[in-house]
Amino acid sequence: MPHNVVDVLPVSASPLIRIRDAVLEFKIGKAWGAKRDLRVLDDISLDVNEGEIIALLGESGSGKTTLGKSMLGLHPLTSGSIKIAPPKAASPRRQNAHDLQMVFQDPLSSFNPRFTVGSSIALPLRLQLKLSEETIAERVAELLSRVGLNPGFAHRYPHEMSGGQLQRAAIARALALSPRLIVADEAVSKLDVSVRAQILNLIKSLNRSEKIAFVFITHDLGVAQFLADRVAVMYFGRIVELGPVDQVMDSPRHPYTTMLMNARKGEAPVADEAKRSAKGCNFANRCPRALGKCHDVRPEVTAFGDDHEFRCFNPV
Numbered sequence: 001m002p003h004n005v006v007d008v009l010p011v012s013a014s015p016l017i018r019i020r021d022a023v024l025e026f027k028i029g030k031a032w033g034a035k036r037d038l039r040v041l042d043d044i045s046l047d048v049n050e051g052e053i054i055a056l057l058g059e060s061g062s063g064k065t066t067l068g069k070s071m072l073g074l075h076p077l078t079s080g081s082i083k084i085a086p087p088k089a090a091s092p093r094r095q096n097a098h099d100l101q102m103v104f105q106d107p108l109s110s111f112n113p114r115f116t117v118g119s120s121i122a123l124p125l126r127l128q129l130k131l132s133e134e135t136i137a138e139r140v141a142e143l144l145s146r147v148g149l150n151p152g153f154a155h156r157y158p159h160e161m162s163g164g165q166l167q168r169a170a171i172a173r174a175l176a177l178s179p180r181l182i183v184a185d186e187a188v189s190k191l192d193v194s195v196r197a198q199i200l201n202l203i204k205s206l207n208r209s210e211k212i213a214f215v216f217i218t219h220d221l222g223v224a225q226f227l228a229d230r231v232a233v234m235y236f237g238r239i240v241e242l243g244p245v246d247q248v249m250d251s252p253r254h255p256y257t258t259m260l261m262n263a264r265k266g267e268a269p270v271a272d273e274a275k276r277s278a279k280g281c282n283f284a285n286r287c288p289r290a291l292g293k294c295h296d297v298r299p300e301v302t303a304f305g306d307d308h309e310f311r312c313f314n315p316v
Ligand SMILES: Nc1ncnc2c1ncn2[C@@H]1O[C@H](COP(=O)(O)OP(=O)(O)OP(=O)(O)O)[C@@H](O)[C@H]1O
Pocket: 026, 027, 028, 038, 040, 058, 059, 060, 061, 062, 063, 064, 065, 066, 067, 219
């Protein structure tokens, strides 16, 4: 991971990751035609604390995956900064790519079909830690046990495992280098309901017992409520509301969050680029509470209590 993308925080800082004023624009358009900038992250500021679970909520296209990948340094920002805390040990190593890992939605496509699952889990150990083959085999067995799989699964190929088993293996692979944060991108949305609950419980227990922080990307409010300590609600690249999960879910202040809550009861909101306001609040054209100025002036962050904030001129 390039160091100039995700830099190191001063030792005195407390969050694991500090994101400030992050803007990310993609150039879109045909290779030979006119290009335009698509602003996918728009003025994002967020701290991810050691050992917490933050759910990133929002409809498809709101920028959740892009924000998660930016934390891992996979997308250089257009402006702003993303910094990670230095390791606790006294070692002077710079920010380490091992500290942050990602788990994806589709476990089958995230494993190489020609390798056994054990070899895929072993790969980062072999490349990064230069361990003996015997130690690697022991570590793989231990990692599989930690995620509730029989160590014998090391010899299976991805197509010989169920979706739930493979997602456990993907988590084992992410754990191999002892990360401090795992970004899980819709990591349970392709799983059956019963298996989903098992994986969510696994994530919760890894978080509680090993203090691994998770950024859990989802559009499932039930999953966010079960898992997260805090939620960040995104709408077209902005965090419109951020706070403790129960506060945001039980007493949402932003009209978009309220709309998401109602969607839970049936009417799913759809991201529609045409309805995005050009200036002012991104949500103004869809907002039942919009005032005149919402179409022209961009709302800044308003704090509500110590740890709840929103961007709205006319909150609920
Ligand atoms: N590499 C890229 N180049 C151009 N545009 C991109 C790129 N990656 C993502 N986008 C666009 O950025 C926007 C946000 O995408 P992103 O995947 O972050 O949203 P999301 O909230 O995670 O959605 P989903 O829930 O569907 O995964 C979308 O409009 C998407 O088309």
